[in-house]
Each structure stands twice: as structure tokens, then as C-alpha cells.
Amino acid sequence: MINKTRLIDEFIELVSVPCPSKDEKQEAELIMAKLRELGLEPEMDKAHEKTGGTCGNVWAYVKGTVPNAxxxxxxxxxxxxxxxxxxxVVRKNGVLYSDGTTTLGGDDKVGVAAMLEAVRALKEDGVAHGxxxxxxxxxxxxxCLGVVSMDQSWIKADYGYCMDIGGAPGEITYAAPKLYDIYVTVKGKAAHAGIAPEEGVNAIMLAADALSKLPAYGRLDSET
Ligand SMILES: [Zn+2]
Structure with missing residues (x-):
């Protein structure tokens, strides 16, 4: 059984550790310690050699009790x-918030906490699983540098679930929009403000003019 109090306490413990992108080492060590407490043998890959961060991705394998699942x-x-x-963490009417001076870190410690508690519950209840x-x-x-830099030969699973989206339990997101970054440099033209201001070209005005002529932005259609 999922223990709600334990789940919330563990979530609060997880978010109390600093974990900015590229410096997740403290968080990784905390998670690895928790995995060891669960009887697992966590390993860290070498993604940080590519990302330049302080640690790699953390992996653990829970041996199943059902063969061929x-x-x-x-x-x-x-x-x-x-x-x-x-x-x-501040609790108000059963909802957890930060005190306003930091982010809460619910993205994505809810996923981390859910995974740890799920494994704990599996083991405690002796649930049959693959x-x-x-x-x-x-x-x-x-x-997504950790995923991009991942050695994919570490993946041993047939199916994967990413625990990083809001919504009701049981809801699954199976598609997401793609992002393109477009970098544009707009150059204006200098002119003397007193002698020949009409010869100047304002770069900000040009950029604004171009932006205002984009065919569409924001929600393009029902799924984009
Ligand atoms: Zn996220």
C-alpha cells in the first residue's frame, strides 16, 4: 500500500536538497542512499562527462518475481x-507550496518520490511484478541533457514511463510539441540625432515589425 504520509515526508526531504541543473550531485547521493535502503544497487552513468555537470544519471534495477513479464x-x-x-515547504489546506523564496521543486520530485514509494510498497506487500x-x-x-547524453545501452526495459507531467492518476501523455529555437540578429543603422536623424534605422522597430508579421504564435491548433 502506498503510504501517503511517508510519501509526503519523503517528497519534502527530496526538495530540501539543492538541485539546480548541472549540479544535482547532492540530490543524486540522497536518491542513491534511499535506493540502497530499498535493497537495490544503484549505479551512476557518465552523462556528466558530456553535460559538464557534477553527476550522471542514476539507475537501479528491481528484479522481478514474475518471469517473462x-x-x-x-x-x-x-x-x-x-x-x-x-x-x-509550506502546507496550506492540504497543498504543498514553497515559502516563495525558491521554487518548490515539485517538478520533478513528485516523480522521484512516487517511484521510490512505489518500489517500497511493492517490496513491503510482496506484490508479484516483472x-x-x-x-x-x-x-x-x-x-533534457541527461537523456540526450545517456548511453542508451543502459536501458534494459521493453516499455518506459516518464513521470514528469501533471494530471489525474491513470492519465498518460503520449505526445508533446516540438521546440525550435530561432536566433536572429537585427542590425540597425546609426545616424546623428541632430544632423540627420531620418537616416537612422531602429533595430528594435525592425524586429517588432518582423515579429508582428509572424503568421501565428502561441496555440497554433488543438494539438500544437
Ligand atoms: Zn519536469
Whole structure:
């Protein structure tokens, strides 16, 4: 059985550790200690050699009790949007908030906490299950760097679930919009403000003019 009090306490413990993108080491060590308490043997990959961060992705394998069941992978990211140092959780009407000086870190410690509690409940209740792989990734918030830098041969599962979206229990998101970054440099033209101001070209006005002529932005259609 999922223990709600334990789940919330563990969530609060997880968010109280600073974990900005590229510096998730403290969080990773806390998660690895918890995995060891669950009788698992967590390993860290070398994603940080590519990301330049302080640690890699954390992996653990929960051996199943049902042979030939599909192997499932659950993933959540360890980093949160800064500021993440000194997070104090405030409870109001059964909802958890930060005290306003930091982010709460619910994105994505809810996923981390849910995965830990699920494994704990599986073990306590002796639930029959197939092999389960856990993956806690780094630097999601700055472009999914942990996943991009991952050695995919570490993935042993047949199916994977990413625990990083809001919604009711049982709801599954299976598609998301793509993001394109477009960098444009707009150059104006200098002119003397007193002698020949009409010869000047204002770069901001030009950029605004171009932006205002974009065919569409924001929600493009029902699924974009
Ligand atoms: Zn997230």
C-alpha cells in the first residue's frame, strides 16, 4: 500500500536538497542512499562527462518475481528550476507550496518520490511484478541533457514511463510539441540625432515589425 504520509515526508526531504541543473550531485547521493535502503544497487552513468555537470544519471534495477513479464522503466528528472537552495515547504489546506523564496521543486520530485514509494510498497506487500528499471536523470530543465547524453545501452526495459507531467492518476501523455529555437540578429543603422536623424534605422522597430508579421504564435491548433 502506498503510504501517503511517508510519501509526503519523503517528497519534502527530496526538495530540501539543492538541485539546480548541472549540479544535482547532492540530490543524486540522497536518491542513491534511499535506493540502497530499498535493497537495490544503484549505479551512476557518465552523462556528466558530456553535460559538464557534477553527476550522471542514476539507475537501479528491481528484479522481478514474475518471469517473462514485460520489463518496465520509470524515469524522473532530479534537477529543478532555480532557485532551489534552502527550499522550505509550506502546507496550506492540504497543498504543498514553497515559502516563495525558491521554487518548490515539485517538478520533478513528485516523480522521484512516487517511484521510490512505489518500489517500497511493492517490496513491503510482496506484490508479484516483472523487472522494473528506475532512471533518475540530470539537467532536464535545460534541454533534457541527461537523456540526450545517456548511453542508451543502459536501458534494459521493453516499455518506459516518464513521470514528469501533471494530471489525474491513470492519465498518460503520449505526445508533446516540438521546440525550435530561432536566433536572429537585427542590425540597425546609426545616424546623428541632430544632423540627420531620418537616416537612422531602429533595430528594435525592425524586429517588432518582423515579429508582428509572424503568421501565428502561441496555440497554433488543438494539438500544437
Ligand atoms: Zn519536469
Amino acid at each position: 514485460p520489463k518496465l522503466l520509470f524515469e524522473a528528472h532530479m534537477d529543478s528550476v532555480a532557485p532551489t537552495t534552502g527550499t522550505k 523487472d522494473v528499471q528506475l532512471c533518475f536523470t540530470v539537467s532536464e530543465e535545460i534541454g
